[in-house]
Amino acid sequence: MNTAQIAINGYGTIGKRIASAVELQPDMQVCGVAKTSPDYEANAARANGYPLYVASERSVEAFGEAGIDVAGTVEALIEACDVVVDATPSGVGKRYKARYDAADTPAIFQGGEAPEVAEQSFNARSNFEDCAGADSLRVVSCNTTGLTRFLSPLKEAYGIEKVRATLVRRGGDPSQSDRGPINDILPDPVSIPSHHGPDVQTVFPDLDIDTMGLKVPSTRMHVHTINVTLSEEPALRAITDQLSGESRLFVVPARLGTNGCGTLHEFAREMGRSRGDLYENCIWGESLALNGRDLYCYQAIHQESDVVPENIDAIRAITESASATESRALTDEALGIGILESVARMDRTETMLAD
Amino acid sequence: MNTAQIAINGYGTIGKRIASAVELQPDMQVCGVAKTSPDYEANAARANGYPLYVASERSVEAFGEAGIDVAGTVEALIEACDVVVDATPSGVGKRYKARYDAADTPAIFQGGEAPEVAEQSFNARSNFEDCAGADSLRVVSCNTTGLTRFLSPLKEAYGIEKVRATLVRRGGDPSQSDRGPINDILPDPVSIPSHHGPDVQTVFPDLDIDTMGLKVPSTRMHVHTINVTLSEEPALRAITDQLSGESRLFVVPARLGTNGCGTLHEFAREMGRSRGDLYENCIWGESLALNGRDLYCYQAIHQESDVVPENIDAIRAITESASATESRALTDEALGIGILESVARMDRTETMLAD
Numbered sequence: 262m263n264t265a266q267i268a269i270n271g272y273g274t275i276g277k278r279i280a281s282a283v284e285l286q287p288d289m290q291v292c293g294v295a296k297t298s299p300d301y302e303a304n305a306a307r308a309n310g311y312p313l314y315v316a317s318e319r320s321v322e323a324f325g326e327a328g329i330d331v332a333g334t335v336e337a338l339i340e341a342c343d344v345v346v347d348a349t350p351s352g353v354g355k356r357y358k359a360r361y362d363a364a365d366t367p368a369i370f371q372g373g374e375a376p377e378v379a380e381q382s383f384n385a386r387s388n389f390e391d392c393a394g395a396d397s398l399r400v401v402s403c404n405t406t407g408l409t410r411f412l413s414p415l416k417e418a419y420g421i422e423k424v425r426a427t428l429v430r431r432g433g434d435p436s437q438s439d440r441g442p443i444n445d446i447l448p449d450p451v452s453i454p455s456h457h458g459p460d461v462q463t464v465f466p467d468l469d470i471d472t473m474g475l476k477v478p479s480t481r482m483h484v485h486t487i488n489v490t491l492s493e494e495p496a497l498r499a500i501t502d503q504l505s506g507e508s509r510l511f512v513v514p515a516r517l518g519t520n521g522c523g524t525l526h527e528f529a530r531e532m533g534r535s536r537g538d539l540y541e542n543c544i545w546g547e548s549l550a551l552n553g554r555d556l557y558c559y560q561a562i563h564q565e566s567d568v569v570p571e572n573i574d575a576i577r578a579i580t581e582s583a584s585a586t587e588s589r590a591l592t593d594e595a596l597g598i599g600i601l602e603s604v605a606r607m608d609r610t611e612t613m614l615a616d
Numbered sequence: 617m618n619t620a621q622i623a624i625n626g627y628g629t630i631g632k633r634i635a636s637a638v639e640l641q642p643d644m645q646v647c648g649v650a651k652t653s654p655d656y657e658a659n660a661a662r663a664n665g666y667p668l669y670v671a672s673e674r675s676v677e678a679f680g681e682a683g684i685d686v687a688g689t690v691e692a693l694i695e696a697c698d699v700v701v702d703a704t705p706s707g708v709g710k711r712y713k714a715r716y717d718a719a720d721t722p723a724i725f726q727g728g729e730a731p732e733v734a735e736q737s738f739n740a741r742s743n744f745e746d747c748a749g750a751d752s753l754r755v756v757s758c759n760t761t762g763l764t765r766f767l768s769p770l771k772e773a774y775g776i777e778k779v780r781a782t783l784v785r786r787g788g789d790p791s792q793s794d795r796g797p798i799n800d801i802l803p804d805p806v807s808i809p810s811h812h813g814p815d816v817q818t819v820f821p822d823l824d825i826d827t828m829g830l831k832v833p834s835t836r837m838h839v840h841t842i843n844v845t846l847s848e849e850p851a852l853r854a855i856t857d858q859l860s861g862e863s864r865l866f867v868v869p870a871r872l873g874t875n876g877c878g879t880l881h882e883f884a885r886e887m888g889r890s891r892g893d894l895y896e897n898c899i900w901g902e903s904l905a906l907n908g909r910d911l912y913c914y915q916a917i918h919q920e921s922d923v924v925p926e927n928i929d930a931i932r933a934i935t936e937s938a939s940a941t942e943s944r945a946l947t948d949e950a951l952g953i954g955i956l957e958s959v960a961r962m963d964r965t966e967t968m969l970a971d
Binding site: 431454483559 | 707777780782784786797799800801802803806807808809826828830832833834835836837838841843869870875876878900902904905906910912913914
């Protein structure tokens with residue numbers, strides 16, 4: 262197995278997690294990370310042993326003054342790697358695109374960029390095969406990843422007539438102390454639909470979906486209220502089993518007593534998850550409800566980490582080094598996705614024994 | 617016009633506002649308020665000149681020690697009044713019911729009580745006439761009031777096939793410093809539907825409605841994301857006009873720049889509203905959107921005050937002293953409901969002139 266050399270451009274919330282995840286895979290490694298300022302994250306990158314590249318010659322000096330060795334500028338990194346994962350802030354990736362193209366380096370962008378930045382928008386569960394061998398991919402945003410993962414198995418099993426979802430979004434990530442709101446609930450955007458529905462359509466072009474978004478004073482996770490009008494009317498038990506069978510959907514058993522995002526994170530930390538991350542959609546099992554063909558549920562989406570396994574799979578899609586099934590299995594194994602689900606499975610096994 | 621003597625049992629968030637609102641009406645006055653503890657609210661009640669009654673003889677002593685004169689115990693107040701408005705904490709009203717019945721005093725309960733507490737659940741816009749002359753009424757909760765007000769005109773004008781709503785609820789009122797959550801988003805309850813849909817059905821028994829609820833770290837207002845599948849497909853402009861014509865629906869013009877609940881409250885304070893209250897549903901005009909027969913919008917509901925005008929109307933319904941139209945007009949005039957809407961109307965007049 263060749264070891265693909267992966268460059269990470271941008272070492273913030275997403276970039277640092279992708280770097281850690283790449284290092285855990287058997288078929289790829291980090292050849293360097295690029296960072297613009299010599300802050301605590303740059304120090305952590307060096308401490309973690311990643312060769313550090315910077316935006317410009319001027320940055321080399323700034324890092325030098327801060328006592329951080331750099332391996333070179335980002336241009337050299339883009340030249341040296343097999344794939345570059347762009348994890349720069351929203352809108353910055355677009356400005357780097359020409360440089361990736363000039364170096365003929367396959368590039369993976371994040372969902373903060375407009376869909377046009379890449380050949381194809383990507384979700385590992387939904388359209389991996391369509392994306393194989395592309396020159397560039399865009400891993401859809403955390404919320405869109407959460408929605409497409411949830412909708413994929415339902416679409417395949419029962420067909421979907423319409424989706425209506427409200428996304429109650431965290432105001433900012435834990436490190437973003439310049440964000441809000443404080444003590445408020447903001448429609449964001451005020452106009453309907455929010456951009457999330459159209460973004461889901463970059464993966465499922467024919468899906469009828471209307472989304473609304475709100476911003477609230479929390480930093481932990483987004484919470485979605487979802488209504489899916491199915492084409493058929495299956496039994497709720499069949500739906501629960503269908504969803505529970507998906508590795509990146511964690512159908513949370515009621516007995517865990519996880520009443521919100523804080524308890525979910527606490528569980529992830531207890532289970533030894535790196536940075537307390539929750540790569541899976543967390544769907545409260547108790548909330549799954551069916552009224553005719555109308556399915557409802559609440560799911561929590563960890564905005565800092567749910568796209569991490571998707572980025573790993575996007576690397577294998579772009580390099581055509583594995584099939585969708587192989588790639589997802591490799592990623593899940595390496596990241597320990599399935600550990601939380603194994604707890605839920607215990608629960609279901611007991612239920613089956615009791616049946 | 618007879619002046620109805622109104623007793624207010626419970627002088628907290630809702631009770632104190634109803635007392636103020638009663639005093640502003642031409643046809644009723646507060647004959648006394650009852651309070652259990654001699655705290656800052658009791659002091660304010662005395663300062664406002666309301667005869668103060670207490671729960672028991674033991675309380676008389678406690679109030680005396682705190683230097684607050686009391687007029688007697690709650691039994692005397694219940695005997696003396698024409699109507700008692702129960703604004704005690706959720707679940708306490710039920711315990712008082714027998715005492716109101718024994719005194720043969722018509723009683724108005726709040727939405728925190730179970731529907732069975734009263735002969736009929738009440739919303740002034742939706743079912744005033746059905747409630748006229750009842751022995752007891754229950755003013756539905758702030759959220760249910762907000763939903764029924766919004767749905768009434770749509771139901772009458774176009775018919776409603778189905779309603780789906782997410783209620784993003786404030787964790788507690790500004791004075792409830794023992795409430796949460798902090799930095800979290802909680803499904804509440806986790807099971808679907810939430811109680812709000814069935815509560816709306818206490819007013820509209822045949823309505824097909826599914827609701828979901830979340831609790832977030834805010835004290836200001838609830839925010840609803842609403843989807844109404846109408847029976848017809850009217851023009852969006854017709855719907856906006858329909859809703860704008862309702863006195864207790866404030867369709868907020870985009871030009872006010874009220875991006876959330878904080879700015880709505882600030883506007884109410886600038887407009888001289890008592891306690892900064894927002895009696896009206898605040899519907900962001902920009903958010904009204906139609907996709908086929910699917911209508912969407914965001915509305916903010918001020919949990920501390922939107923039921924206040926409804927309680928005033930419930931008093932007139934129970935005493936059969938005015939028709940629905942007369943009562944709502946009297947209440948609106950006395951509380952200055954229409955002041956905010958007049959700002960929006962300016963906007964629409966300009967739009968019409970420009971058409």
